[in-house]
Every structure is written in structure tokens, then in C-alpha cells.
Amino acid sequence: MDAATSDTAWLQAMLDVESALARAGAAVGLIPPDAADQIASACRAQLVDIGDVAHGWAAEATPVIALVDRIRLLVEDERVARYVHLAATSQDVLDTATALVARNAFDAAAADLVGVIALLAQLARAHRDTPQVGRTLLQQGVVTTFGAGCAARLTAVNEAWGALRLWLRDRLAAQLGGAVGTLAPAGDRGVDLAREFARELGLNEPVTPWHTTRGRVAELAAAIGVLCGELAGVAQDVVLLSATEIGEVHVAAPGGSSAMPHKQNPASAVLALACAHRVPGLVSTVLAGMPQELQRSAGRWQAEWATLNELLRLLAGVARHTRASVEGLDVDVDRMRAHVDQLLAGATLDVGSAPVFVDRALARFPMSEGPTP
Amino acid sequence: MDAATSDTAWLQAMLDVESALARAGAAVGLIPPDAADQIASACRAQLVDIGDVAHGWAAEATPVIALVDRIRLLVEDERVARYVHLAATSQDVLDTATALVARNAFDAAAADLVGVIALLAQLARAHRDTPQVGRTLLQQGVVTTFGAGCAARLTAVNEAWGALRLWLRDRLAAQLGGAVGTLAPAGDRGVDLAREFARELGLNEPVTPWHTTRGRVAELAAAIGVLCGELAGVAQDVVLLSATEIGEVHVAAPGGSSAMPHKQNPASAVLALACAHRVPGLVSTVLAGMPQELQRSAGRWQAEWATLNELLRLLAGVARHTRASVEGLDVDVDRMRAHVDQLLAGATLDVGSAPVFVDRALARFPMSEGPTP
Amino acid sequence: MDAATSDTAWLQAMLDVESALARAGAAVGLIPPDAADQIASACRAQLVDIGDVAHGWAAEATPVIALVDRIRLLVEDERVARYVHLAATSQDVLDTATALVARNAFDAAAADLVGVIALLAQLARAHRDTPQVGRTLLQQGVVTTFGAGCAARLTAVNEAWGALRLWLRDRLAAQLGGAVGTLAPAGDRGVDLAREFARELGLNEPVTPWHTTRGRVAELAAAIGVLCGELAGVAQDVVLLSATEIGEVHVAAPGGSSAMPHKQNPASAVLALACAHRVPGLVSTVLAGMPQELQRSAGRWQAEWATLNELLRLLAGVARHTRASVEGLDVDVDRMRAHVDQLLAGATLDVGSAPVFVDRALARFPMSEGPTP
């Protein structure tokens, strides 16, 4: 994940955008094919000094001017150089690069998400009928099964991840509008160019440029927020159930303490909560940045990338640590049963429909086939 | 909208839930039909002292105990009274009531949302080819058309509203799990009862109870956030384009000033922005409340209703004021043209693909048929 | 508290501002004394239809135009009427009214805050040496005393409330700048008028008008946020220590459950947490509204009042419920001791400097004299 969201990853994503733009230009006849090839060859991160681009960002409020200058130098041929960044504006490059970075970041996080889901499914199945005290407001209530709790978390994580994947499929979009959204330099080929550009990158083609209509970005931030929240629910339960006095589960790889060598801290669950705690504020930053003015915002748009990048990194962190918190989880069935017996005090055990809800969740999200949206 | 989100509306929604629960109980054979009828008859807001319920909330952290006591008193017959609130827990009533309130609130706001969309479509169509200076970072850039800006806003509002309506159709769900999510008092009819209950209310049936998996609530808050953000984009443009020095549009019903009688303030657009500004913080409150513990959260869940209610009210406010800001908008085409001519300084006018993007937006969202998701 | 932050309270506060403005005008010779008296007499909430003012707010984005119209009607005498709202602008009235409402709201909440502090001091003193297991990351660590935990919370609440009171003393300010901050209609008496106006209301006089420099408002919101956060720490400990499996404290007036009659929920602590949970998002709303433009903001300023009012109400709620959660708290010293003995397993009890920290906290915040900043 670190690699997927590093400065170099962003640089390469911007270069991939310029490269795709050149190829799209060739496809619709605005650029000679050989010029497009030359541009594409120049668009490699190792040929660009990332410091120059960062410096451009600090001086111009966009890194793209410096980037385009560098690509033009690299292609050498002046005839070709003028085709670089054809019809595009800085925001086109950055918005589309954001889409590419996001896609790669999700690919990188997918294994941990699948892992969490598979582990929750295993726990739900294994403990479908394991009686456990249900606790509301941290007070013992009546009996349920441990599997039912896992099935609810399984359902929730799956639905949130499904929503995110649907978003990626249907809403992750290219941006190409040029200076003020008219693609004027492309003449009557503007719309064709935009379509071909999206196709080159495997991204959705929007109805119109969306330079200052940022619902797409906000939806992504919110979907990450929801998924992190559901994952954190898993971690929260692990922390509480492993509290010394409850002690019904124990993480496989507890953390230590610099002052108390006997401590067995649920470190992974704590880290998952810590990462998740940082997410809602960032989502509000993206939402608060939505009302962007006229053809390009002065300040709100420029606050998006760093915020989104942090959200992508935090999702990866929440996923990784949540997975670690349930992987190899030691479930103390006897202690669960002892708590149940104490609560029942001789009354009949009745777990109601808990096992049926487990079955429903597993039927809906059969892990053998992997998670589905 | 005020009516849809008032204290009385919440009270009636909770009563509707208890009533539906009784009818569902009768449908699956857990309650005699006549008992269900009696319970349903008692579930009317005018029979309940809202102060008692509020007092119960302050004393018990749930209004439902007082409410159930009251319904039992109303049905009088002790045999019937014990069927009230069958198998349910407080959270079942409140979560399902929230769904009902939200549905009514959206119905109440729909006219203003349709209004905004229709007005944006009219403006986009009427000004498909009206040249206007495109402004990026508040600096004059190159020329576009006023219709293209309207088309981008039209697309954005429509997509955001479409997403919200899809959410309502697919995710607005009933909640029925009983004390700890097992529906134990319903014996082997638990799942049937939950299905019938959802059907009675026209709500989706969830896979499992979702007492502490709050993705559903967070998704709703976020969808409101996105829609408010897109509407605020419209209002933001109205404020900027009606700035004295730009003066390209004027709202139909300007507000005055207590100190400067000559002022023509874009009051409606300002109020839309003010309402929208309050939304992202509330969305973060809902997201931050997601990791709810075990079978019922101690604090986070209880913070949801008031927050959601405020979000519903703010959406209504944003919709109403945004509509007012564009209804009868006076578009000064000559002044737009004068700014364009000044910028062009004799160069050729070229609006690129701006009109094509207008056509695409109108083709996708044909107002004659009303908005579609 | 409800009374202090009601619509009527706001209306009366605005009227108090207009009244003080008239008296200040008389004091500096801009208004005949009898005219000031007549205006002051008219400034009573019961003479004004609150609906008219609310309607003005919705139409003009300010309630003050309708309010001033009404006062002018009430004074009847046209000669006097033109002195109403002398030199002021709507924002002067609303910002100053906000200060008055805030002051009254704090007065109303003070008893509960003093109550919390006195109760924490009593607990710290009574349990200075009561051994209790210290828990980190919800794992049993080593031994401390229950009093030490109370002393830390006592210190924190006291410091946060002290900071808020210092803010009220030093930063709660009047606003009087007129249309664009020049007080032009007051001729060369502008600064004198502003000084006298602040003096009349017992508010601080700012260096310059602060129509678009909102640090003052943000500081207030943040100070409320910090105080609510510290109070919530108290409630959080009550919830955790009263968890069934820990069971070291029990609230005096537990809440019930609509589904589980045996439940003893820490309802007051839960409500305190619920109120506190809603605060940080609102603080971010105020902070995000800070960069207000030129001489008056179009949207951000108008979002402040409702947000601040909600913060004041939530502070009252957190204070009330936190107090209820510790008032009459049943501390199970034996159970605390049993947990300690279990942890020590025969090792020597050592509570280190815990009692000394209790002494330090009590020396710093001696409750017999009441809390000090």
C-alpha cells in the first residue's frame, strides 16, 4: 500500500495520464501516431526529478506545469513537444491521476479485505451455535451465539466493501475538460478525445467535465469512511472481548508494554481503531470542499489529493490491522459458556434465531467463492 | 419538511413501528388478530403525551419504555397488553422509526429537488450557446457557455439525488432483532416475523439485525452530504456571478440590508450555503459513531437520531434555498458578452465542445420526464 | 438551559442589544435621552411576533430587518424611530446577541459543572487510598487507587472549565461596526459609541470590529469542545467500570430496558457520551467557517448561530448527565479489592505516588471554596 500511494506512485500516475492522452490524441487523429509513441516513452517516473515537480506545486499551486515542461524536454523534438498535454489542463491530469492511484491502492488493500471477510466467515460458521452472553451498553443482557455477532460484522464489512467496489466499477472516472471544460483546442474532436482517453485508462467517461462538481470524490471518501467504520466495529469487539475481566477472546500476536512485561495487549485491534479514528474528520474535509466555484476552485480542490491519499493509506491500515486482530483469534469457548451459565443461573438456554442469522449471512456471502458485492 | 421531522413526526413513526410489529405478529401467528387490531388503534400520536416520552428518554436513555407503557395502558386489556412490543427492543423501534422519518422527509423535500433540477435544465437549454468567460481561481480564463456550467451542475445534482433515491430503494431497512439480536421471544418464527414486519412498512429486510453495524446510517448521512454539496455548488456560483463587479446574474428576490437600503443581496443563495456549511461536520459525527460495540453501543448509537434529523432538515433547507436562488434568475446575457469581448480583445470566439456537453447532460436527464437515477 | 437557548431567548437578546445601543447612543450624545428610553421600552420579546422575525430570516438571510421594523412601529414617534438601530448593521446585533445568549447559557450550566467538580473531589478524597487495578488498553496492568483516577478527571474538568471562564471574562465581546466596519453614521463618535455599547452590556470591547475575523467564535466553540471531552472522560469511566464483568461502580439511578427487565443500564453516563459525541463535528463546522470574506461573509457567518446554539445545549446536556452519573455513585470497594488481590497473587501492594497526586489535585482545586480557574 505504501508503494501504491507514494510520491512516486503519484508521479507515475500523472505520467500515465499524459501518456494516455497522447495515445487518445493519436486514436482520434489529433496527433501523429509516432509523436504519441515518443511522448509515451518519455512518461516514466525515473526520467523525472520528483523534486522539480514538488517545487512547481509550491510555486504554481499545480505540479503539472513543471511536469509538462520536463516531458517536452524529454521528447526533444519540438514538433512532438507541442502535442504534449494536448487540450488538457492541470486539473485533468491530477483528477485522472487520483483515479489511477485510488484503483491501485484498492488493489493493494484487497488481500487484507478478503482476508478479514474470510476470517469472519470462518468464525461465524465455526461458532454458529457457541453460546455467548449478549452485552448491551456493556451490561450482560441475554444469550446469543458468538457466531451471530461475527455474522453481523461479516455482513456489514461485505456490504461496505461491495459498495466500494460498485463505486469503483461505475463511478471511477477520467477527467478531461481542458482549461474551462470546453476542450476547445481539440476542435470538434473534444468529446471523442475524452471518450478515447477514458477508454485508454479503463476509467468511466463522465457526462460532462466535473472540475467543480466533486460528488464523485466525496462519494469515494464516504465509501472509505463507511468501510473503515465497519472494520473498526470488528476491532472494537476484539478489544472489548479480550478485556481481562471478559477474556473471551485473545489475539494471536499480542503486543507488549514497555512498563509491564506481563501485559498481553490486543495491539493489532488497537491500531485498527487508531487508524479508523482518523477517517471521519478527513471525510468531512472532502465534503466541506465540495462547493467549488465556477470553472476551478481556489483552494478547495487543491486540498483534495493529500486528503484522499491519507484516506487510502488509512483504509489499508485499518484493513491490515483488523485482519491481524482476527487471524488466529483464540476463542475461549469455555469461558463464554461459563459467563452464559452464570447469567442463566439454571434457566433454559435459548439463542433464538441467532444460528439462522448466521446461515443467512453465510448464504449471502459464501466465502468459498470469495466475496461478492 | 418541518412537519416531517418534528417531535410529533418521530412519535408517530415510533407508534407506526409498534403497530406494524403487532400486525406482523398477527400475520405469523404470534398474536391474535384482534389483539393486533387493538394495539394498532392505540398507536396514534394524539393519545400519547410527548412530554412523558421525552422524560423517559432523559431518564432511561431510551424513549421506548415510556412509550410501550403508554400503549399498554391504552389497550387496557391485559391479555392484549402483553403482545405490545412483541420480541422487540428499544433500538428496533427507534432504528425503524428513523427509516420512516427519513422516507417522509425525502418525500417532503422532493418538490424542491425536482424544482432545482428542472430549473438547471431550463438554464442549460436556454443558454447552451450563450458565451461566458470561464473563471478559474477567480481569474478570467477562456470562453465557455453559461449553459455548460449549468449542465455540469445539473448532472451533478441529478447524480447525487439519483444515488440517494437508489439508497432509499435498496438500503432503507427495517430493524428487528430483539434484546441482543436473536429474536428469542419469537421462538422459531423470528425470521418470519422480521420479514413480515419489513413488508408491513415497505422497508427492506436486512440479512441480519444491524444493531451495531451502522453502515446503513452512515451511507444515508454521506449521501445527504454529497447532495447538499452539489446543491451548494449551484448557490456558490449564484453568489459569485452576482457579485457587483461580475454582475452576470441577479436573483429574483434579493434580500435587503438593515444598514444599506440599496443592497440587493443574493439572500437565498447565501442561506443555501449556510445550511450546506453545517452538513459535513454532522456527517463526520455519524461516521465517527460507527464502531459500535458488541450488541448495543453505550453512547454512539444514542447520538445518531438527533444528528440524522438535523441532516434531513438541512437538506430540506439547502434544497429550498437553492431552488429559490435559481428560480426566476435574471441572466444578463449582454454583460456576459461584454466580459467575453473584453477578454477576447478581437480574437475569435471559440466555445469548443461546451454546447455538446450541454446536449449530453440534457439527453441523460430529460426534464420532461422528470429526473431519473 | 433550554430557556437560555430558546428562540425567545435569542429574540430577547437581540432586543437587549438594540436597547443597549440606544442607551449608548444617548450616553455619547447621538440620541436624545428620552428617545433612548422609548426605544428601550419597546425592546421586549412579548411585543414582537417571533414568527415575523423568523420569516425575515428566511427571506433576507437576516432576522434584524424585520426586528428593526417592528421596534420602529412600536415606538410610534417617527422622530424616535429613526434612532432605532443607530449606526448598526444586522451582524452587530446578531454577534452581540450571541455573546449574551452564551453568557446566560453558561450561567445556566454552572450548577451542574460545579456539581460534577464537587462530586469528583469527594470521590478523590474518599478513595485516595482505595486500591484499584489500573487498566491500560482494557487489560489489567498494575495497581493504582480509585481516588487517583478521580483526581486526574477532577483536574482535567477544572482546567477546562477554568479556561472557558477565562475566555468569558477576557474574550466575550460586543460587536459594533456598522455596515462595513466604519461606524460612519456615528460621525466622530464611532469609537466612543462602541465603547459605551460594550460597557452597557458588560462585554469586552474589541480592538476593531470583527465581522469577518471569527477567532473569538472559534475559540468559544473549541473551549466547549474541550470541556465536553473532559466530562465525557468521566462518563466513559463510569460506563466501563460498571460493565457487568468489572462491576466496580454502579450509577445511582440506572435506566431500564424495554426488552430485558433485569438490566441496570448506566443511562446517565450513556447520555453524557451521546451528547459529547455530537460536539467535535460542530466545532469543526465553526472552524471551517472561519475564513470569512472581505466585510461580511456570504454563507459562513450565517451558519454560526445555530451551530453555537447547539454547542451550548450539548454542553448543558453533557454537564447534567455527567453529574447524574457520578451523583450517588455506588463504589464497590470490596470488588475493587478482590480484583487487586487476584492481580497481585500474593505480591506486595504498591500504589506508588497515587495518593500524592490526589493530594496535589485537591490542593489545587479545593472544593470548599468552590472551583477556581
Add this chain to the structure above:
Amino acid sequence: MDAATSDTAWLQAMLDVESALARAGAAVGLIPPDAADQIASACRAQLVDIGDVAHGWAAEATPVIALVDRIRLLVEDERVARYVHLAATSQDVLDTATALVARNAFDAAAADLVGVIALLAQLARAHRDTPQVGRTLLQQGVVTTFGAGCAARLTAVNEAWGALRLWLRDRLAAQLGGAVGTLAPAGDRGVDLAREFARELGLNEPVTPWHTTRGRVAELAAAIGVLCGELAGVAQDVVLLSATEIGEVHVAAPGGSSAMPHKQNPASAVLALACAHRVPGLVSTVLAGMPQELQRSAGRWQAEWATLNELLRLLAGVARHTRASVEGLDVDVDRMRAHVDQLLAGATLDVGSAPVFVDRALARFPMSEGPTP
């Protein structure tokens, strides 16, 4: 600033804490002086592999265990090694290191803050009497002076920075409580050790350990939020006043555009706004993390450092870019006058008390002596 908040800066800060702890231990007689010297010698960032510490963080939810292990290895002598980290817990090291990092970060940002303040004072003085149209809700209102606007911003930035410096002086505190806040391993020297520790580092000594009472941290975050908000007000005005149609000011070093070579973007002001926009969400993250449980929080505390570090970096960014936006600002007095004349349409110019407010601000914040709290 980057250096002050880098990973290496944090590592060195943690080492400085361990070093100060050893020296404090020696001062109160708990450690032989030569052992303290050896420990202090080992506490240099270049001797520690930062990757090991990061790895410890990911595995244990604290970097301090790995750090202490490394220091113990470095001192070699087993007799000395056991004095490393004397009586402390991980949180003591991290909380105190946070204080050191914050102090250094403010030192690094001070030059830009002084710069902004000095520049605003110069503008206020130079344009004390320069007539400018006052704009409310972006509508032309009546006349003020450009200096009066600068004086209001000057006052606001100065007050916010003054508040932050008072906080640093009075509230920036050391943390030393050991495992659960009792400092038990220090025997009867616990309080002395804590006092000496704070003295060594030049930090305030708290009344009690504050492991789970986080008001201090929240106050710092909020004070940064307020200062960033006031600075952003400056940048916002620069953006608006340099809008093409207003054009009353121009930044000294405008940014370009990748698509429109003629553009003169107020890039520095835009970047200041972008940095400032990211702040309120982070402040809410810190506030939401306040209710920390019992003797150490499982998740909320661990979310603080990264958030605070980001806040420190953003403050530096806002300060730097705001300074750049006003440094060498080109004020077009003629254009200001032309707008005034147009508005007056022959009426008499009256700037009221605007110049007096400038004088008051300059008297309060005399730049020749540098800014004062």
C-alpha cells in the same frame, strides 16, 4: 518545518525524553550519575535504526519498546541498562516527545508568522486612509479604507498567535506517570522525579499525570485551528480582491497555468487556503479522541500523534503561503478609487472611524517591537 516534524525529529525527541529521564533520575538520586551520562550519550538518532522503531510501532502499537531495547543495547553495561526508561511507560515518552516536537515546529514557523504580521501592519499603516469599497455578501456596500481591512486581519492573526504562545508557555507539559500513573517504581521519589524531568526539558509540570485526560492536546489542536483560520482570512481576501473583475490587488509572484499562459493566478493565497481547509477536520479528530478510557486508551490515544504532526505541518504551510501572498502585494490604489467613485456617484466620501480602528490596531500591536500576545 519539514525537518522539525520529520520521522527523524520524532525519533530524536523520544531519545531526548529518555535522556532527560535518566538525568532527572540522577538528580533525584535514583540513578548513579555516570549511568545517566552513559544513557544520555546513547540517545542519538543516528545510533538508532528508524525502521526497527517503526516496525515496533506496527507490531506492538508503541514504538517505545523497540527504542528502549536499542538504547539498552547501546549502553552495553547491564548495570546501566536497567536504568534506561526508569519508572516510565511508553505513553510518557511519546506524550513528552510530542511536546518537544510541537515546540520545535512553532520555532520553525515563527519567522513566517512574524512576517505575515509585519506585512499586515505595513499595509494597514500605508493604507490607513486609502478609500476602498466595502463588500458584504460580495455586494458593494459603502466605503471603508483598505487599511481598516488589513487592521482587522492584523488584530485577528496577532490575537490567535498570542493565544498559541500563551498556551506554549503555560500548558505545554511533560508527561511522566509510569504504567498506570502511580510512578510506583520510583518509590517515594515519584513526584520529585516528575518535577525534575519537566525541568530538564523546560516543560510545564502537570498537577497529575494526564494519560487519559487530553484537554491539553485538544487545546493545542484548536489553537492551531484558530490561527490557521485567521491566516486563511487574509488569503481569502487576497484571492477575492485579485479576481479579474475586482483587480484591486495582485500577488507578487503569480502562478501560471498549464493550459492558459496568460493566467496570473494568486497561487500562494490558493495554497494557503488549501492547507487551511484541511485543518478543521483534523481538529475534530483530536476532540473526538478525548474521552479516553481508564488508565490508557485503546485506539484514541494512538490516533493523536499523526494527527497533531499533520496539524503542525499544515500550520507551517498556511503561514508560509499566506506570507508569500502578502509579501510584495501590489495594491492598485487607483482602481480602488475608481470603484469608490463609481459607487459614490458624486456623493461625499465618508470612511467614518476606519482610520481610527487602524490606529488602535497598530497601537496594540506595534510592529517595531515585534508582535506581542
